[in-house]
Amino acid sequence: xxxxxxxxxxxxxxxxxxxxxxxxxxxxxxxxxxxxxxxxxxxxxxxxxxxxxxxxxxxxxxxxxxxxxxxxxxxxxxxxxxxxxxxxxxxxxxxxxxxxxxxxxxxxxxxxxxxxxxxxxxxxxxxxxxxxxxxxxxxxxxxxxxxxxxxxxxxxxxxxxxxxxxxxxxxxxxxxxxxxxxxxxxxxxxxxxxxxxxxxxxxxxxxxxxxxxxxxxxxxxxxxxxxxxxxxxxxxxxxxxxxxxxxxxxxxxxxxxxxxxxxxxxxxxxxxxxxxxxxxxxxxxxxxxxxxxxxxxxxxxxxxxxxxxxxxxxxxxxxxxxxxxxxxxxxxxxxxxxxx
Numbered sequence: 001x002x003x004x005x006x007x008x009x010x011x012x013x014x015x016x017x018x019x020x021x022x023x024x025x026x027x028x029x030x031x032x033x034x035x036x037x038x039x040x041x042x043x044x045x046x047x048x049x050x051x052x053x054x055x056x057x058x059x060x061x062x063x064x065x066x067x068x069x070x071x072x073x074x075x076x077x078x079x080x081x082x083x084x085x086x087x088x089x090x091x092x093x094x095x096x097x098x099x100x101x102x103x104x105x106x107x108x109x110x111x112x113x114x115x116x117x118x119x120x121x122x123x124x125x126x127x128x129x130x131x132x133x134x135x136x137x138x139x140x141x142x143x144x145x146x147x148x149x150x151x152x153x154x155x156x157x158x159x160x161x162x163x164x165x166x167x168x169x170x171x172x173x174x175x176x177x178x179x180x181x182x183x184x185x186x187x188x189x190x191x192x193x194x195x196x197x198x199x200x201x202x203x204x205x206x207x208x209x210x211x212x213x214x215x216x217x218x219x220x221x222x223x224x225x226x227x228x229x230x231x232x233x234x235x236x237x238x239x240x241x242x243x244x245x246x247x248x249x250x251x252x253x254x255x256x257x258x259x260x261x262x263x264x265x266x267x268x269x270x271x272x273x274x275x276x277x278x279x280x281x282x283x284x285x286x287x288x289x290x291x292x293x294x295x296x297x298x299x300x301x302x303x304x305x306x307x308x309x310x311x312x313x314x315x316x317x318x319x320x321x322x323x324x325x326x327x328x329x330x331x332x333x334x335x336x337x338x339x340x
Contacts, residue, residue, distance in 0.1 A: 110281055112274045119306025120260035120273035126284055126296060133288040135254070135295050135335040143167070145336055146329065150211065151175050152193075152204065153219035155182040156259065156319060163322045165329060173197055176207060185224035185236045189243040204240075209247040215337065216244060217295065219256040222318075225279040226270045233279060237286035245291070252337050253292040255283050259301050259324075262308040265317030273307070293337060300331045 108129050111121040127134040147167050151157050151174055158181040166172040173196040177183055183191055189205045197211065208216070218240065224233055241253050257280040260273050276298070284294040301324060303309040308317070312324035320328070 108281060110278055112277075113306070117263050117268050118272045118274040120277055120298065120302045120308075121306065122299065122302065123277065123281060123284070123296060126281070126294075130284050130288040130294065133292075133294050134284060135293050135337065137334055138336045139334070140330075141333050141336040143333075145333055147174075148214040149174060149217050149332070150213040150215070151217050151219065153177065153183060153217075153256075154222060156222065157219045158182070159314075159320055159325055163325055165322070165325055171196075176204070182223075183220060185220045185228070185233070188220065188236065188240045205243055205247055208244050208251065212248040213251050215252045215254060217254045217256050217332075219258075221279050221283060222258045222271060222276070225258070225275040230282050233282045234286040234289075237283060238290050241286070241290040241292050253287075254295050254337070255287045255292055256295045257283060257298040259298055259320065259328075260306075260308045262310055262313040262317040263305075264310060264313070267318075271318070295332065295335060297328050297331050300327050 108123055108126050110123070113119040113121060127136060151160060151166075154177070157175060158177045160166055161170060161172055161175040161177070164170045164172070166174045168174070175196070176193045178192060179194045179201060183193070190203055192201045192203055193207060194200075195202045195207050195210075202210075218237075220237075221233065224236065228236070237255060241255075244251055244253055258276045260276055261268075261271065265271070280296070280298055284296075286292075287294040301308055301312060301320075303312075308320075308324075312321050312327075313319065314321050
């Protein structure tokens with residue numbers, strides 16, 4: 001007779017199986033957890049960005065932060081190489097004018113005296129602004145050089161004839177002025193002068209075409225500065241220079257500066273040293289732009305006090321004495337046209 005297992009035996013066996021299963025599952029779970037934990041750590045090692053962002057690992061942050069900063073630094077130049085390249089190339093394209101222009105053109109700082117009777121403040125450095133135009137000092141070229149010149153101008157030029165300071169004395173043929181002794185800076189080419197070669201009145205244009213002077217010194221503007229602005233002033237000179245060159249291409253044209261006035265000159269509101277100085281600058285500019293020379297004679301007549309010395313004016317504070325004219329002629333002879 002077979003003995004049947006008792007109920008208690010089944011219960012004991014069931015408990016053992018359940019416990020064994022639970023233990024097995026627990027072990028399996030532990031193994032799985034261990035496996036995934038190990039795999040996760042190994043998988044995350046290449047990506048240390050998390051550590052860099054949080055800054056938890058100071059050593060990693062120290063080494064990686066420069067990398068981030070370097071990336072930012074290199075990113076900026078990537079957006080700036082254009083400007084940097086342009087900055088490098090712009091000076092190359094502009095360097096030549098930037099270096100050459102100051103040597104050729106250094107603008108004169110024209111200072112004006114605000115007093116009621118202005119001083120002549122001078123044109124220091126004008127030869128640097130208009131190199132090759134402003135006649136520089138030369139050796140004394142003597143009277144032979146003076147004889148090559150015809151002087152066209154107003155009453156201040158007429159003084160050369162009155163004092164008989166040129167070849168031929170008072171009968172010199174080197175002075176071109178109207179019969180009344182003065183000339184205005186307005187349509188000069190069409191103005192009539194007393195042509196000394198024939199004693200007849202003809203236009204300046206006609207006189208230049210006939211005489212074809214070697215050197216023509218033009219001394220005008222003292223009347224014009226009382227009412228002309230820069231554009232009109234320089235335009236008149238440009239027209240005259242152009243007409244002279246048209247009638248006589250080989251004539252050398254020189255614009256002679258206006259002379260300063262003395263402090264005793266009574267019409268300072270109309271003509272004064274501020275206006276004369278600025279007009280001389282305009283004259284030099286006109287000469288430079290139209291192929292003529294500029295003779296800065298005024299500088300030899302300015303006294304230490306900034307005025308035409310009283311002993312160099314003839315009584316009205318504007319016109320010159322004979323001693324002043326002699327200084328002017330000496331200046332002309334020692335600031336001659338460059339010899340070819």
